[in-house]
Amino acid sequence: MTQKPPAKPIVTRFAPSPTGYLHVGNARTALFSYLYAKANGGVCKLRVEDTDKARSTDDAIDKIFEGLGWLMGADVWPRDETVFQSKNVTRHAAVAQEMLDSGNAYKCFATPEELDKMRNAARTEGRSPRYDGRWRDRAPGPEQGNAPFVVRLKAEQDGVTVINDHVQGRVEFRNDVLDDLVLLRSDGTPTYMLAVVVDDHDMGVTHVIRGDDHLINAGRQNQIYKALGWDAPEYAHLPLIHGPDGAKLSKRHGAVAVADFRDMGILSDAMFNYLVRLGWSSGDEEIISRKDAARSFDLDRVNKAAARFDYAKLESVNRHYLKAADDKMLLAEMTYLVGKLGLDPGSFGDGANADAGLKSLRAHEQRFLSLVPVLKERSPTVLEMIKDAAFAFVDRPIPIEPKALKLLNDDNRSLLGRLHEALGDALSNDAAWTTEAIEAQIRSFAEAEDLGFGKVAQPLRASVAGRMQSPGLFDVLYCLGRAESLARLADQAKSD
Numbered sequence: 001m002t003q004k005p006p007a008k009p010i011v012t013r014f015a016p017s018p019t020g021y022l023h024v025g026n027a028r029t030a031l032f033s034y035l036y037a038k039a040n041g042g043v044c045k046l047r048v049e050d051t052d053k054a055r056s057t058d059d060a061i062d063k064i065f066e067g068l069g070w071l072m073g074a075d076v077w078p079r080d081e082t083v084f085q086s087k088n089v090t091r092h093a094a095v096a097q098e099m100l101d102s103g104n105a106y107k108c109f110a111t112p113e114e115l116d117k118m119r120n121a122a123r124t125e126g127r128s129p130r131y132d133g134r135w136r137d138r139a140p141g142p143e144q145g146n147a148p149f150v151v152r153l154k155a156e157q158d159g160v161t162v163i164n165d166h167v168q169g170r171v172e173f174r175n176d177v178l179d180d181l182v183l184l185r186s187d188g189t190p191t192y193m194l195a196v197v198v199d200d201h202d203m204g205v206t207h208v209i210r211g212d213d214h215l216i217n218a219g220r221q222n223q224i225y226k227a228l229g230w231d232a233p234e235y236a237h238l239p240l241i242h243g244p245d246g247a248k249l250s251k252r253h254g255a256v257a258v259a260d261f262r263d264m265g266i267l268s269d270a271m272f273n274y275l276v277r278l279g280w281s282s283g284d285e286e287i288i289s290r291k292d293a294a295r296s297f298d299l300d301r302v303n304k305a306a307a308r309f310d311y312a313k314l315e316s317v318n319r320h321y322l323k324a325a326d327d328k329m330l331l332a333e334m335t336y337l338v339g340k341l342g343l344d345p346g347s348f349g350d351g352a353n354a355d356a357g358l359k360s361l362r363a364h365e366q367r368f369l370s371l372v373p374v375l376k377e378r379s380p381t382v383l384e385m386i387k388d389a390a391f392a393f394v395d396r397p398i399p400i401e402p403k404a405l406k407l408l409n410d411d412n413r414s415l416l417g418r419l420h421e422a423l424g425d426a427l428s429n430d431a432a433w434t435t436e437a438i439e440a441q442i443r444s445f446a447e448a449e450d451l452g453f454g455k456v457a458q459p460l461r462a463s464v465a466g467r468m469q470s471p472g473l474f475d476v477l478y479c480l481g482r483a484e485s486l487a488r489l490a491d492q493a494k495s496d
């Protein structure tokens, strides 16, 4: 009996070019590549395509790691296991030389001016401006001497190149429209086309998952694979992500860089979940954990049509993860945002002062921690949690916003004085200061004063939160604690 050879382990890769930030479209490509490998017991490798030295600054590369680290977890793609394409340029050039030696590539001495002329003439005559193969079958003569040249692929000219794409289906390219592309530039550096093929081959990549703007490149790259006698990988070209209006997602629509979503207060689990479901249908369930996604992801259910980015849906997924999130982790995320964005919620938006914000957050860490369970139930983002928590950032006497100040007229200040006394007497120590007891006392106080609850709650809120809006009043009082609450009340109260 002949034994079936073991199936080749699946290797995918994510190959971002450092462009200054990680676009959410690229992040989704990273995620799908990673999930496909995981779901099939394979591996997904990271390759930073940093051959364009002008753009590939350290800062741009850091931003990729920062974005991926946040979204995927820092351990998924450690920097020291990452392939940096620029390290492989000698190998790329050697492969180009092999192709020259085997006659699958040739030197082209056409100057840029000559090529411009050729293209303009083709355009005027209504022909395609592709390279016309003028050096394809021409050996350099003595007049070429040390003249600069590029190395071009001697591409097949007849027939078709077929890509059986996991998402796009069967795609055919007529070989006579794919011209003799450049493999090596005149300065000896590889082009993207050559570098990607050599690196994918050397890294053992079996499946290339990327944006469908690269579909035609798959046709061109397959010609290079063929010329080299290498097996081409399988392909899955993902449709673009559109904005809510159907146009290509851009900054005009809102955040597009992964880091911007973090700054908006989206949690990485929520972003991960939302991106997995963006263009991959798996039942009606909106919520899917990282684990389940890594178990069940497949390419068959990737939609062929462009996905629409829905910011409101992302927020609703975020709400789900916020509610379930660990309080200490949320406090850490709040601290990160206050520092990163230079927020000083205590100033009611009058001027940002990161130091002040961070200082008060640290000074009142316990207060915040006890607030987190309340905030995460009502806020759609971490940023909203911070805004909601503004009252806890401030020190006495707290600033009171103008509208709230209007409520603090003489009558109400007297009322607060009586309430201060009633609360202080009835709840005479910290142990008595519970949300339930606070509520009961305020309600019975309102009854005794013959006032509706709102008539007491409004000035009370103004005095302890400084604003018209805040989380639930009893929660606010509880989180501030007995001493701080009573002191804030006393600050605004007038004794009769």
Ligand code: GLU
Binding pocket: 015, 016, 017, 049, 196, 209, 210, 214
């Ligand atoms: N570096 C290319 C890009 O960022 C991707 C190359 C590829 O996936 O083949 O668009």
